[in-house]
Amino acid sequence: MRVEIGHKGLFSLIVDHGRKGWQREGFCQSGAMDSDAYNWANFLACNLDNTPCIEAIGDMRLTVDSDCAIAVTGREATLSVNGESRRVYQTQYIKAGDEITFGSALFGAKAYLAICGNWYVPRAVGSACIVVRERLGGLDSKGSALETGNCFEINANDLQQRMGHPRTLPPQCQFTYGFDAPIHVTPGYQFDNFSEVAKRIFETSPYTVSPSIDRMGFRLNGAPISSHISQMRSEAIHIGAIQVPPDGQPIVMMRDRQTLGGYPKLGCVSPLDLDRLAQAVPGETVTFTFQNDEAARAEWLLATSRRRRLQGEIM
Structure with a gap:
């Protein structure tokens, strides 16, 4: 064909x-x-x-x-x-x-x-x-x-x-899109390099999806945050990683992200919420909340099991 x-x-x-x-x-x-x-x-x-x-x-x-x-x-x-x-x-x-x-x-x-x-x-x-x-x-x-x-x-x-x-x-x-519910973030190993104030600002502030988004990364505009890290070597970047550049505006790394990056990372967007964020358009407002890795893993497993069960019922 x-x-x-x-x-x-x-x-x-x-x-x-x-x-x-x-x-x-x-x-x-x-x-x-x-x-x-x-x-x-x-x-x-x-x-x-x-x-x-x-x-x-x-x-x-x-x-x-x-x-x-x-x-x-x-x-x-x-x-x-x-x-x-x-x-x-x-x-x-x-x-x-x-x-x-x-x-x-x-x-x-x-x-x-x-x-x-x-x-x-x-x-x-x-x-x-x-x-x-x-x-x-x-x-x-x-x-x-x-x-x-x-x-x-x-x-x-x-x-x-x-x-x-x-x-x-x-x-x-069907998947529920929209941003009434916050995006879940699993803290990364550089999480402790951000002050409690910075973490609180990030978790309580709205961020606007900027026009500068693509398959590589989503830039967000909102309350700036910073870490104690002033310099670091470039290292591997995971899907959904939230990099914080010197201007304090978070960048969520997406599917076509580069393999290495040199900015401190607050954590990673959960796999379930990454699909939701990927469908955001410039001008929409998102919020974030922290979630431990076991809870994120459990939610992902439950969602995967639910999808497979639904597929079995539909066939």
């Missing part, structure tokens, strides 16, 4: 689970910014875990030349086929020649499109993820984002047709 991009949207990439285990070689991890939406898109399209899909900001339009099944997920995700609205978070059957338009009703949020089948797209260092900054991956194998007119092939299968019914994730089971 041939997929042709009619309109690229604002910024669209091919993503998967990323390049795990390669940071020591200098490659960033990458991966879908919103892993929950990515995982559900593939499941609802009856794909295997780690199958590539498209992550898009802005409305993206494409056509397929064979019958297939798709699913669209994400924050306030939208989907239409030949101009007619279709339900998101559900398997949708597409006919050859259909025009698919998907995106998000919230400007700047990310939507995910999964198409059932084996994606014949270039892979570099074990992943199909496009990392523009590293010129890695992409249909041109040079790290270029998807462009209008690009085409690629998928070996579509008829698994959904054999199933006889679409998979649907009910609205009450």
Whole structure:
């Protein structure tokens, strides 16, 4: 099956689970910014875990030349086929020649499109993820984002047709976005290098998502904080790490973060809340609260177990 991009949207990439285990070689991890939406898109399209899909900001339009099944997920995700609205978070059957338009009703949020089948797209260092900054991956194998007119092939299968019914994730089971609840942060090993006053300021102050955000990191504007560390050697950076540069404005490191950094780190955003933060758009306000690592681990395990149970019920 041939997929042709009619309109690229604002910024669209091919993503998967990323390049795990390669940071020591200098490659960033990458991966879908919103892993929950990515995982559900593939499941609802009856794909295997780690199958590539498209992550898009802005409305993206494409056509397929064979019958297939798709699913669209994400924050306030939208989907239409030949101009007619279709339900998101559900398997949708597409006919050859259909025009698919998907995106998000919230400007700047990310939507995910999964198409059932084996994606014949270039892979570099074990992943199909496009990392523009590293010129890695992409249909041109040079790290270029998807462009209008690009085409690629998928070996579509008829698994959904054999199933006889679409998979649907009910609205009450979908991920809860928004920032009424604070973002949980697990203290890091440099936590004690921040004064109690600085910790209290961070935990009680609102921070605004700045326009200076990308897949590498989210810069926040708010009450400045500082640590006792004036100089330090660069060291490995974990996903969700909160770096505090000299200006005191926190930076949350995201999927395409650099492998090393030299700013003190207050802690890490919990894996569950990282997906929520990844869908924040400039101007939104977030708050933080500290959480011990055992509580963060327990919540992640419970959420993973819940997702697997739901998937078992939906199949």
